[in-house]
Amino acid sequence: MDVDTRLLRYFLAVAQEGALTRAAERLHVSQPALTKQIRQLENLLGVRLFVRSRTGMALTEAGRTLADRAPALLAAWEQALRETRETASRAARVLRVGFLASAANEATQRIIAAFSLRRPGWRVDMRQAAWTDPTAGLADGEVDVALVRLPFPGQDALRVRVLFTEPRWVALPEGHPLATRDQIRFDELWDEPFVAAPAETGAWRDYWLATGERRGRAPRIGAVTDQPDDWLNAIANGYGVALAPESAARFYARPGIVYRPVTGVSPSQVAVAWTPSAQNNPVVQDFVHCCLENTPPPHDQPA
Amino acid sequence: MDVDTRLLRYFLAVAQEGALTRAAERLHVSQPALTKQIRQLENLLGVRLFVRSRTGMALTEAGRTLADRAPALLAAWEQALRETRETASRAARVLRVGFLASAANEATQRIIAAFSLRRPGWRVDMRQAAWTDPTAGLADGEVDVALVRLPFPGQDALRVRVLFTEPRWVALPEGHPLATRDQIRFDELWDEPFVAAPAETGAWRDYWLATGERRGRAPRIGAVTDQPDDWLNAIANGYGVALAPESAARFYARPGIVYRPVTGVSPSQVAVAWTPSAQNNPVVQDFVHCCLENTPPPHDQPA
DNA sequence: TGCGTGTATAACCTTCTGGCATGGATGTGG
DNA sequence: CCACATCCATGCCAGAAGGTTATACACGCA
Incomplete structure (x- = not known):
């Protein structure tokens, strides 16, 4: 009875989200692919893990049992993996x-x-x-x-x-109205679209959107990037602005982008x-x- | 970093056997398939697990680390599987x-x-x-x-x-010299070829070959079967004889096969x-x- | 030199997985 | 009451992965 850790991850995502559609989104796979994988897991075990309904997927008792144990299984595997790699690098x-x-x-x-x-x-x-x-x-x-x-x-x-x-600055496209200012208050950026990190980075994304310094106002997202190069392009092309450490002004200087100090946000x-x-x-x-x-x-x- | 329990089983088999060829045999896959799987596991982890030589595969330090942890991982999975199924059947x-x-x-x-x-x-x-x-x-x-x-x-x-x-009897092909006897001493069967269970059944196979009652003489294997029907055919066709519980004489009676009591073997x-x-x-x-x-x-x- | 015992590679086939498009069921709001 | 949104399921296709057989290659040994 062989199972992939992938199947367990998929199963856990569905169990936690309570719906294939949302779980598929979180896992970056299509919903039909998830449908098939979950069905396959059920066939493999010979056990119904979910009851389907128009409102989503609810765990059965057996599904609950597996959902309780799966996180420890995944964690144990990750741990073994870490230790193996550590041994290798040490050797x-x-x-x-x-x-x-x-x-x-x-x-x-x-x-x-x-x-x-x-x-x-x-x-x-x-x-x-x-x-x-x-x-x-x-x-x-x-x-x-x-x-x-x-x-x-x-x-x-x-x-x-x-x-x-290190203080956090803001990266702006060259033609931006604020680009000529020597210093910018963060509240002046509240309504600007931001170039953000992907949603799965959680607290990290929030930190660079400075959601804690917005007094409850939701940030506007102009683009989502996960590489420095995409990030620079998105800003230069005017999809939004972004907070960045001061040193980015030296390490990521490029035509079309200017970096300016910001007050009212904590340093990085x-x-x-x-x-x-x-x-x-x-x-x-x-x-x-x-x-x-x-x-x-x-x-x-x-x- | 997703891994299949199959990969872990393969890895463990190679680690224990110390050679791809023997491990492949034990796992019932071909040796090239194992070669590929082990290499894939190494690539997946980014770690060399074995040093290859003409004499076989020896674990590296990192391989040793993984080999130490893998059995617990597999056991934990099996346990979760059992509990899940038990919950399902109870529900x-x-x-x-x-x-x-x-x-x-x-x-x-x-x-x-x-x-x-x-x-x-x-x-x-x-x-x-x-x-x-x-x-x-x-x-x-x-x-x-x-x-x-x-x-x-x-x-x-x-x-x-x-x-x-239940006493153990012996199943013989109809024409066998001992087939007409009312009772047979086990030592008279020592040199007969036996129809045996597959090697992976370990103690089970040994028990039905009665290796413990042979005073150290190795049994002769005439055929290996893993289903009642194959077993009956092998005996009827004269590939060998086999011990069987007395009740087999009633439940597995068939033309061409006779069952006779045996002395000198423990009951089942x-x-x-x-x-x-x-x-x-x-x-x-x-x-x-x-x-x-x-x-x-x-x-x-x-x- | 030929053989036995190792592992690696090549060519091929089948199965699995994922993606897209679409269907069916069921509420919900104008 | 119909159009729409929200679920999950299905059909079809392309690419990846696992398996098999045949074969190559390295080495120790009689």
Whole structure:
């Protein structure tokens, strides 16, 4: 009786959403594909998991039983996966470092150099993560340690140390009325369309839309992108504006886009993060120390 | 990162056998198929799990890590599967009963009738198991309770009550020199070719070859079968002889085959078995009581 | 040199999965 | 009362994946 973790993920999504249509959306597959997969899972087990109705899909008792156990199964698999990868990188003397585009920026060079001095036999494998994964691969076990920006979903399950903070600016298309101003109040941007991160990034998306600083007004979404390049294009083409760390003005300068300081939004925090299981990995800890020693002050307190 | 339990099973088989060729045999797939699957698993994880050599496949450190965790993952899945199916059958008021061909024989009718009286609202779903599964579906969660013969592999993980015992006889082709004898000593059969169960049935196969009563002499295998019909044909066609419970003489009588009593082999035990998790399932316990009350004596002690 | 024991590759077939378009059932609002 | 929105199910097609057989390649050994 062989099952794919994919089937379990699909099943859980339907169980949680209570409807094929919404679950399909969340999973980025078409609704007919989900219909077929769920039916196949039921056939495989020989058990009806849902009762169908016009209002959606409701779990049967048996479905409830499976839905209760599936999350632990998936988590156990993820855990085994992480540990396997960690063993591999340790055996090969490779430290896998994930980073978000424009996370630590110029500090990165210094950190790597310092780490190379401290661990001469080790190689550093830098991996840039897509924006859809604000943990930069840490959640999947793709990397041992990551340079990230706070806050992000799942942050509580990881160990985090803040390295420094940086003001958030706004990126505007060149011809925008506000583009000539030296400084902009955030409330002036409330009604602007924003270029946003995909919905599945949750708290991350909200943070860069600054929903907390809008006094309850919903943001307008002009476009959704998940890569730096798409993001820049969307802004340059006038689909919307976007908040970005100050350093983006240097690292993502491009004709057609201007960056301006914004008041009234909290600064962005750059941090180094690792998994609890790497707490006792001396190489990871060495890297963390190199981060702390090669970035400007406010990195005393854990976040 | 989606994985199939099949991939984990394949991986474990190769890890345990230390060679693709032998593992492929055990898994009943071709060696090239296994080669591809293992490579795919490695690509999926981005980790080398084995070092290849002419002498076989040796686990890497990372492979060792995964091999240590995989059995628990598979067991957890099997457990969830069993519980889900059990919930389903309980909700539908169906008791799924597995049985081996010729397990309880004539007693079966009485047991079912008694159970129907005790649990009027319930339906009994009888499922005959293939000989390749001496647990009659209990191990996979296909059934809630099973009528089996002892001993079988995995018996210790289940709850078992012996119902009665039955002498083992021998089934011979009609023209066989011993076919005219009233009674046969087992040592007279030591050099006969036997019709055996498939190798993967382990202790079950050994029991019906009576390897324990051969004083260390290896049995001769004349044919391997996994269905009653094949088994009867193999014997009738003279590929070998086979031990069988006395009742087979009634239930599997057929021209070309004679059954004769054998001395020097222990009797076969017929038992009812259930999983530890069904220990508190009152319906299963009712069925067990019906078994005990509708079979001849020696069912006082748990086996 | 030929054989046995390993793994890898090639060519081919079948099954599975996903996407799109569409159908059927059932409420809901103008 | 009809048009529309919201569900899930079905049919059809393309591409990917798993399986099989035949064969290649590497090596130790008689």
